[in-house]
Amino acid sequence: MRALPVRLDAVLxxxxxxxxxxxxxxxxxxxxxxxxxxxxxxxxxxxxxxxVAAWRRLRSGGTKAAGWCWFLVALTASLGANVSTAGLLDLRAVPAWLRILVAGWPAVAFLGGTLLAHDSPEPEEASVVEEATVSPSSAPELSVAEPEVAPPSMPSVPPALVAHARKVAEDHHARTGSAIDTATLRARLGVPMPLAEVIASQLT
Structure with a gap:
């Protein structure tokens, strides 16, 4: 089994x-x-x-005021300890004010951690939900348009049938002296009444 190479990151x-x-x-x-x-x-x-908690708040994209506030508080505490131990402060005789700050730090850290953990943008989410919720009284009324009924298309008549009907109509006029009616034309041609009406309209 070949061992994996160990890569050291200088930044890490x-x-x-x-x-x-x-x-x-x-x-x-x-x-x-x-x-x-x-x-x-x-x-x-x-x-x-x-x-870390303050940095996560800054990277979360929410309200950044609390994140910056507690990040600066923690950074000041860390930098203060680093500078104090650099020989500028006698650690064998720590002043009273520094003892007070160190003793009070747990309460400050607990407050900051609690606020960062529970200070979430809930009002914004609630407002989004309220805007998305539409009451029945304010909902727009939707009008349903009735479908348009297209008029029935007239059946197409072959030209040969129209020509034959014209001869039948002329023969009827020659024998009776009057124009042929639709019922007679239908009976002479043997076609349905709707088709006979179309043919009669084309004869006039």
Whole structure:
């Protein structure tokens, strides 16, 4: 079985290194501010999860105000820990205001995560549903047009039959002195009455 080649992505490696360093800085700051044991390890996890939740909100295409707000809050917490552990702050004597910020961070992170998880654009969806719903009273009345009935087409008469009917009509006029009527013409030709009427109309 041939082993698959391992391909290292420079961007991925850089992201892992940066995340590990930021994670360690947040842990060191939380530990210096009086949060020991598992609590110190929970702080970097909380900050990173809030960053991810805010970034997902920005990429979701919904309302971006909440996403940008909590993304900047989490980014400030991460950058603040990185800068504080760079030698600008004595971690053996953390000031009281920083201890207060670190102690209050769980409540802030919980609030941000809850708002990002449940702040969905439901009003917009509801408005779309309301617009799509049409009450029976406001529905447009549809008028059903009656189908047009085309007049019956007149049967076509062969020219030979018309010529024969003309001779019959002339013979009748010569014998009786009057024009032949449709009933007599039908009887002499032996055709149906509708066809006889058509032939009579062509004789006039």
């Amino acid at each position: 490696v850089q992201a892992v290194i940066a995340a590990a360093l930021s994670f360690a800085h947040l842990h060191d700051l939380a530990s210096a501010a009086g949060q020991h044991g598992w609590k110190a390890w929970a702080y970097p996890v909380s900050v990173d999860l809030l960053l």
